[in-house]
Amino acid sequence: MKFLHTSDWHVGKSLKGRPRLDEHKAVLAEIVGHARAHNVDAVVIAGDIYDTAAPTAESQKLVVNTLLTLARDGFEVIAIAGNHDHGGTFEAYRPLMSAAGINLFGQARAKDKGGVYSFNARSTGEPVNVAVIPFLSQRYAVRAAQLIAPGDNAPARNVGSYDQWVRNIVDHLHGGYDPDGVNLLTAHLTCTGGAMGGGERMAQSIFEYHVPTAIFPVDTHYVALGHLHRRQHLPAEAPVHYSGSPLAIDFGEEENAATVLLIEASPGIPAKVTDLPVTSGRRLRTVEGTVEQLRAMAESFEEDWLRVRVKQSTYAGLRDDILEVLPNALEIHIHADYAQTGSGKVSSGHVAAKSPAELFAEYCAHVGSDDARVRTMFDTINDELTAGR
Known part of the structure; x- marks a missing residue:
């Protein structure tokens, strides 16, 4: 059987105030296209479908229409909540979405109460079992493990560690596997040794929020993970993969490959894993140079979102000059080599011995400004304020 593994859509994400819904619309359409082109049996979405727990109506409309399109095309749709999603809302809409052929999971469940979703692959007739683990906070992992498998938690009562509670849940769901079927597991979590993609919520990715890959049963055919935005394969007894985000979320992710995975x-x-590139999102790039150098390179940046590091001293109107030639510049900084240095502290004696014009000239030099227009403006204002004294 074949399925797509994708995660971390973060629909509704804006970048420095710029909405990206049109990009998401193109990216999700591309994912649907991959599902159709490879005639998959299922699409597994491993969490963080939305960027916020309270997504806008436009974001919800885009996601729901995408999921409905996949379901109408005959694909099994399995989606779990990530730490950016609202698991309770997923659960509230679960009956309605299920009626439309969309399987949402907002909270961990016992294997016989929806924790393992089973179906027969339409292409081969093979039985498929998918163990689902939405994002679990430290507190909810304890509660979930106690509710799901109360008899399995004695070792963890004294340990109390996050990875042990998650291990107990995985061990319980493992009981829903079929030795004659394809057994999958999807979860939204951080595995020890995984590389950050650049846009994750660090407090929910490190510290106690990580588990070793050894918790995944060896007879799992494939582990489809979400949460880390970088495409990566982790060494383990079972195949453990992060699909990564199909759209770079922030400039820390500009070097990440945007993919979905065909399994x-x-x-x-x-399991055989093939990376399918996703190219619809606009590229994020960090560029450097003087204003004139950037002006000369402007056409090569096309529609990319830009983080600009200006390699010259600042002056009045510099930001406007940059935006004039690079309207897609979302961040503008002075390069560290040209930024102000030192503490800027001076003695009272030094101040008393200098004229206002001299002090202002020193300040301009300190912050790296060599704009003669600013100094002329200062002199004019200073003359007006001190005239007649």
């Missing part, structure tokens, strides 16, 4: 799995055969 081919059969009972008793190791």
Whole structure:
């Protein structure tokens, strides 16, 4: 059987105040296109569908229409809540979405109460079992483990560690596997040793919020993870993969490859994983140079979102000059080599010995400004204020 693994859509994300809904619309359409082109049996979305727990109506409309399109095309749709999503809302809409062929999971469940979703692959007839683990906070991991498998938690009562509680949940869901079927697991979490993509919420990615890959049963055909935005494969007894985000979320992710993963799995055969590129999102780039150098390069940046580091001293109107030639510049900074240095502290004696014009000239030099217009303006204002004294 074949399925797509994707995660971390973050629909509704804006970048420095710029909305990206049109980009998301193109990216999700591209994912639907991949599902159709490869005639998959299912699409697994491993959390963080939205960027916020209270997404806008436009964001919800885009996501719902995308999921409905996948379901109408005959694909099994399995989506879990991430730490950016609102798990309670997923659960509230679960019955309605289920009626439309969309399987949402907002909270961890026992294997016989929806914690393992089973279906037969339409292409091969093979039985498929998907263990689902939405994002679990430290507090809810304890509660979920106690509710799901109260008899399995004795070792963790004294340990109390996040990874042990999650391990207990995984061990319980493992009981829902079928030795004659394809057994998958999808979760939204951080694995020890995983590389950050650049846009994750660090407090929910490190500290106690990580688990070793050893918790995943060896007979799992494939582990589809979300949460880390960088595409990566982690060493483990079972195939453990992060699909990464199909759209760079912030400038820390500008070097990440945007992909969805095509997985081919059969009972008793190791899963085959193929990276499918997603190219619809606009590229994020960090560029450097003087204003004139950037002006000369402007056409090569096309529609990319830009973080600009200006390699010259600042002057009045510099930001406007940059935006005139680079309207897609979302961040503008003076390069560290040209930024102000030192503490800027001077003695009272030094101040008393200097004229206002001399002090202002020193300040301009300190902050790296060499704009003669600013100094002329200062002199004019100073003359007006001190005239007649």
